[in-house]
Structures are given as structure tokens and as C-alpha cells.
Amino acid sequence: MNTLAEENYLKAIYHLSLSDANVSTNQIAAALNTKAASVTDMLKKLADKELINYEKYQGVTLTAVGKKIALQIIRKHRLWEYFLVEKLNFKWDEVHEMAEEMEHISSVELIDRLDKFMDYPKHDPHGDPIPDRDGNFKKHELKPIASLAVNEGGIISGVRDHSATFLQYLEKQQLTIGKKITVTEIIDYDHSMILQVEQTTTHISREVAKNLLIVI
Amino acid sequence: MNTLAEENYLKAIYHLSLSDANVSTNQIAAALNTKAASVTDMLKKLADKELINYEKYQGVTLTAVGKKIALQIIRKHRLWEYFLVEKLNFKWDEVHEMAEEMEHISSVELIDRLDKFMDYPKHDPHGDPIPDRDGNFKKHELKPIASLAVNEGGIISGVRDHSATFLQYLEKQQLTIGKKITVTEIIDYDHSMILQVEQTTTHISREVAKNLLIVI
């Protein structure tokens, strides 16, 4: 089918195309920790396979086929993350690297049975939606806590930064998926926020508020 | 650490060295579906890394380090096979190819937790022993049914041929791991055997009898 490298490129292009319709060579290089020249080579290969639309110097978009493949990889990544957390009791900041390997296990039957085994979870441990076998998922409307006014609130449902340090910080502050929060005060000076998180009160920086997502 | 190709070579050498102390280039080539010239190249690499003892034209043996790595891969292979059968309800003839991919997932912590999750199984779906995290396992004495005389018997505990066709045949004949069998008759002409398998009677060829293993 597709090589491991090809899969990683498709996935990176998919993620990047959520913010920018046309994904640039340098963006891909940064995402994959590689060099622009290497990316150009691979883009030619993916274009030959008709997995991306590529015109020199113009950046790329995924074709329908390319997008489908990317979503299958993301499905596998998120289902394995869910497995690692829910069945093997890993913490949400520990699973990403393992899932980066496991997402390349090829069997579709395997991933469908894993999905069933876990009773068809809809979101991974970080709140990201898990596509079904056809690549469909509903993206609920998430907004950063930073966009809230005083007395507004919602349920923590996702993160914009998946780094282990951020996730560990959130864990320590009890700011985990599913928790109900309300903004009780916004500090004028630095736009930091004081939150009511169930019984307790927490003070978070604007940086954190921008990367923590809720559904209202 | 080691590449996927290196891991496959070490595993192949380990399996082959169970029958022959010194493993030959051609044996490895056959086991890995590759060419002798490719094997020679890889043997040099593995020897440089001190994972095998290699002298030109003389075949190879694993070093202690090489053997340890091979056993870790085998541990992973068999634990994943057990998972696929016991948790995801695959049949014993369906899991080998998937496990060939999964055995290369690198995390040791992952495999130890998987082991715990399944309550430390001692044997994989084909009756093969699962090494513990240190590579230890006890090899119980298995003998082929072909070596039995009339009225002798035992518990089916392993297979010598892991092919899907053989496993499917055994499944159909109810000749699965754990079943108690007794030889009721041996046909002089072709050495085929008539077995009592719990309530039923089955007639198996010498070919089959040689590849089906019991513990007495």
C-alpha cells in the first residue's frame, strides 16, 4: 500500500490543512522535522500517486483519496490512544509516541474489532474526535477558554497543544476532559483568568486559556 | 535501536537455531523470503553490532545480546497474538500476519502492561510459550503425535506448522489446543492414525501427525 513515510506526510498535510487550505513545503518540513528539499521529493511522489494536488511553488491540498487515507491513519492513532489509556491505564500525556507507531499497523479488520472491543468511543483521551471506518466524524464546536467573558463557562472538551508538559500541567490542575468550568474573574493586566472548576478555584495564564477548549 | 529489518533477521536466526546450532545463509534467506546475497550483507551489519557471531562461510549464532533481543520480539509477537484471539476474537489462523507488524512496536512499558492486562498468559494461541520480560520461559516437552504407539495419548499443546491452511484444518477436525487425544489405531500402509478426540474419532495422515504436538 503506502509506506510509513507516505502515511506520515499525508497525516501531516491533513492536520496542517485544517488551518490553511494550501499547505506549504516549509510547514510540512517543520511538522515532520525534516528539510524542505526532502518534502519536495515526497510531494512529487504523492502527486504521482494522486494522493495530493501539487503545483510547484503553490503548496498542496489532499485529493479525496489522500484525505481518506489520512483519516484512516488518524482513526487508528486515536483508537490506539484510547486503548492505551482506557485498557492499559496509561496517562493522557504518555500515549502519543506509542500511537505514532501503532497507527501504521495496516489491518483494517483489526482496527474495526478494536473499535468494537472498546464500544465505539467517539473521542480520544485528548478530546479529539475518532473518525468511523468511513472517515466520518462530527466536529463539535470548540472554543478556547480565552474567548470567554466573566461568568461564562462550559465543559472542557479538548486541547490545542498536545505536548506532554501541557497535558501534565492540566492534569495537576484538575483541568481534564469532562470537567465543568466557569470564568469567575479576568485579570486586566495580563488577561489571566480565575476559573471555578467544580469545587476548586484555579488561576490560569492567557497562554493556557488559549490552548484549553470547551463546549458550551 | 534496531531497524525493522534487523529485528526480523534476529528473530529468524533465533527460530532456525532451535533446529541447527549454526544457521546458514541460505536458511535465513529462505525464512525471510530474500536472497542469499542480501543476507550476507545484513550478517555483516549484525556482526558489527555484536548481535551475532559470524565467520565467512561458517554460518552464524546469536550472541547473548542478540538472543535477548530476539526473545523480546518473540514475546511481543506472542502477546499480541494472544490479545488478538482472546480480546478481539480473531481465530488462531488469522493472527500471525498482524502480529508480524505489531511485534515491532517498540515500547517495553506497553508490552508489560499488555501482559498484565491479559493476566500474564503463558502460551500463545498456537501453544508456543510466551517469554517473560527477561526472556525466560519454560519449554515443556512436546512430542509429535506421530511418535506415539497405539493406546498412547496426551493433550494437544502445540503445532509444528503455523500455516493458516494447517490451522484451519485442525480447527475443522476439532484438533485444537487443550484437547485430549488417544491413538486407537495406526494404519500400517501409510502410517496414518485414527485418534479418539474426546467424544469423536478422527483419521489423520502421518503428515498431520508429525506436525501436531502433545504433552503427555
Next chain:
DNA sequence: ATTTATTTTTAGACAAGTCTAAATTTTTTA
């Protein structure tokens, strides 16, 4: 509208792993 800076592509090289064909070594057979 040029010049300058940035981005992207090309050119040429390299490592890993594989292959075929030819050379060499070992083993078998006569």
C-alpha cells in the same frame, strides 16, 4: 519597479536494504 529576503526546487550525494550476475569457497561425488 528594482532590489532584497524568503521560500521552494534542483542537483548531487549518502545510508539502508535489496537485487542479479559473477567470483570464490566449501562440500559432495565420482
Next chain:
DNA sequence: TAAAAAATTTAGACTTGTCTAAAAATAAAT
């Protein structure tokens, strides 16, 4: 024990994916 056969290694080539350095194209700034 010398010739033939089989096994193994070497030589040279190819693919995938990567890199650096240089050239070309695009975007930004004067």
C-alpha cells in the same frame, strides 16, 4: 583426490528517503 555441484560472498546496481549546497521562483521592502 580431482572434478562437479552447492553454498556463500563480492561487485555493481537500484529504490526509498534523507541531506547540503546552489539555483530558481515568489513575496516583501525600499
